[in-house]
Amino acid sequence: MTKKILCIVAPIYNESLSLADFLEKLSTEADDIQEKFSIRVDYIFVDDGSRDDSFSLLREYDFGERHVRLLQLSRNFGKEAALSAGIDAADYADAAVLMDADLQHPPEMISDFVRIWLTEGADSVYAYKSSRRQSEGLMKAALARTFFWVMNRNLRYKIHQDAGDFRLINRRIMTALRSLPETDRFMKGLYAWVGFRQVALPFQPPPRLRGTSSYNPLRLLSMTLDAITSFTTTPLRLMAMAGIAIATFSAAYGIYVIIQHFFFPTVPAGIASVLALIAFFGGIQMIFLGLLGEYVGKSVLEAKKRPIYILAEDISRGEDALEDRG
Ligand code: UDP
Numbered sequence: 001m002t003k004k005i006l007c008i009v010a011p012i013y014n015e016s017l018s019l020a021d022f023l024e025k026l027s028t029e030a031d032d033i034q035e036k037f038s039i040r041v042d043y044i045f046v047d048d049g050s051r052d053d054s055f056s057l058l059r060e061y062d063f064g065e066r067h068v069r070l071l072q073l074s075r076n077f078g079k080e081a082a083l084s085a086g087i088d089a090a091d092y093a094d095a096a097v098l099m100d101a102d103l104q105h106p107p108e109m110i111s112d113f114v115r116i117w118l119t120e121g122a123d124s125v126y127a128y129k130s131s132r133r134q135s136e137g138l139m140k141a142a143l144a145r146t147f148f149w150v151m152n153r154n155l156r157y158k159i160h161q162d163a164g165d166f167r168l169i170n171r172r173i174m175t176a177l178r179s180l181p182e183t184d185r186f187m188k189g190l191y192a193w194v195g196f197r198q199v200a201l202p203f204q205p206p207p208r209l210r211g212t213s214s215y216n217p218l219r220l221l222s223m224t225l226d227a228i229t230s231f232t233t234t235p236l237r238l239m240a241m242a243g244i245a246i247a248t249f250s251a252a253y254g255i256y257v258i259i260q261h262f263f264f265p266t267v268p269a270g271i272a273s274v275l276a277l278i279a280f281f282g283g284i285q286m287i288f289l290g291l292l293g294e295y296v297g298k299s300v301l302e303a304k305k306r307p308i309y310i311l312a313e314d315i316s317r318g319e320d321a322l323e324d325r326g
């Protein structure tokens with residue numbers, strides 16, 4: 001019987017500070033897993049157009065016997081695109097583990113993923129942050145809740161609120177993910193959308209030790225808007241419902257004003273309230289139009305059908321690596 005193959009897929013963007021540490025910890029873990037479950041563990045690292053020397057570090061690293069594929073994207077395409085490149089390259093594997101290269105995804109968890117995949121027949125095993133609420137501010141937690149409330153309006157599939165990209169996905173899920181044509185890839189949503197049997201494991205992400213997170217609050221906000229508009233049309237529905245509510249209320253108010261005019265004539269309320277109302281509804285219309293524009297813009301971008309990423313380098317390491325892939 002040939003051994004099952006597991007690919008560790010990690011996107012890498014400006015991680016030269018933590019890379020050596022990551023590779024060392026990962027290799028200890030990978031060796032353990034190979035022995036314990038008698039499977040083969042390969043690596044696929046995708047350099048997402050790093051501006052530091054991450055890729056040359058990878059290129060010069062001694063991986064020993066391990067089968068390693070080093071991909072470099074032609075520029076920074078974003079983590080989701082880098083992950084997609086990795087999943088595409090892992091087409092020969094039985095399963096892939098997606099993880100960050102900054103050691104915020106503890107390699108020790110991979111063996112739990114593998115155990116559940118092999119013994120319980122799960123199609124995917126993913127980690128979720130068990131104590132997000134305490135570690136993040138009230139404000140951020142409230143925003144996240146609103147976000148997932150909007151996202152999870154539909155009842156057919158649910159996006160796990162506290163899960164990230166740290167997960168094992170088997171061949172079926174990889175094939176399903178590859179078949180999704182969109183250029184704008186909100187991975188958390190796509191994992192949930194494809195379905196299959198998925199098992200969640202709690203974990204406590206450690207703080208980033210070296211380097212800085214690529215995501216500041218502004219970028220997170222814009223990604224949130226992106227995620228919502230690329231995954232659900234619930235906001236459009238909410239807009240229509242708000243319109244109906246406001247129209248109903250205005251009509252009722254109109255009737256009230258007419259009745260008042262004929263039966264209880266009083267002094268008119270003045271121009272300030274009218275101005276306030278005009279400004280208010282002007283603002284609401286602007287927000288709604290802007291949101292509508294987001295959706296239209298998104299369809300324009302998707303209609304171009306551009307590839308998700310462009311490769312600049314593709315290096316294979318390890319004996320008969322190419323043969324296995326053929
Ligand atoms: N990353 C990437 N492309 C980017 C930004 C990040 O490939 O444009 C990688 C990064 O190297 C890391 C992972 O994605 O392996 C998570 O990034 P980061 O730690 O900055 O995000 P956070 O942990 O703050 O969510």
Ligand code: MG
Nearest residue numbers: 100102104208
């Ligand atoms: Mg991180």
